[in-house]
Amino acid sequence: MNDTLQDLYRVIRLRQETPAEGSYTSYLFSAGLDKILKKVGEESAETIIAAKNGDPSELVSETSDLLYHLLVMLAQRGVSVDEVLAELDRRSQKIGNLKPRRETDRES
Numbered sequence: 819m820n821d822t823l824q825d826l827y828r829v830i831r832l833r834q835e836t837p838a839e840g841s842y843t844s845y846l847f848s849a850g851l852d853k854i855l856k857k858v859g860e861e862s863a864e865t866i867i868a869a870k871n872g873d874p875s876e877l878v879s880e881t882s883d884l885l886y887h888l889l890v891m892l893a894q895r896g897v898s899v900d901e902v903l904a905e906l907d908r909r910s911q912k913i914g915n916l917k918p919r920r921e922t923d924r925e926s
């Protein structure tokens with residue numbers, strides 16, 4: 819896998835430590851946790867709508883917005899993206915994760 823998420827997280831941490839003029843990331847950190855969480859919520863909803871709409875480029879764009887805002891959220895809470903990637907790596911050791919479910923649960 820390439821290092822794009824880790825590189826982006828590094829830039830976000832730089833902005834957190836050293837606010838920069840005209841930086842959207844610095845603006846988010848100065849606005850605080852509630853603003854960051856509001857953006858995560860908005861971008862999540864926009865990603866869901868994009869997935870429903872079926873336009874692949876819209877879905878790529880909205881998913882990118884969401885991932886960026888999730889990384890800002892992690893940085894604000896002091897959690898490294900490496901911890902998330904390590905957790906995903908750990909999970910990749912296990913396959914067959916489907917738990918038994920009732921017939922009525924299949925659509926939701």
Ligand SMILES: N=c1c2ncn([C@@H]3O[C@H](COP(=O)(O)OP(=O)(O)OP(=O)(O)O)[C@@H](O)[C@H]3O)c2ncn1[C@@H]1O[C@H](COP(=O)(O)O)[C@@H](O)[C@H]1O
Nearest residue numbers: 826829830833838840841842843844857860882883886887
């Ligand atoms: N990946 C991103 C990224 N994705 C989305 N965005 C910003 O997220 C915002 C999302 O758009 P919206 O319309 O929802 O929000 P808005 O109206 O601009 O802002 P709000 O008033 O809602 O807060 C846009 O302003 C985008 O520019 C990003 N801003 C920065 N980055 C990365 O962060 C790096 C540092 O950017 P700066 O902090 O701006 O220097 C960049 O080089 C990029 O790699």
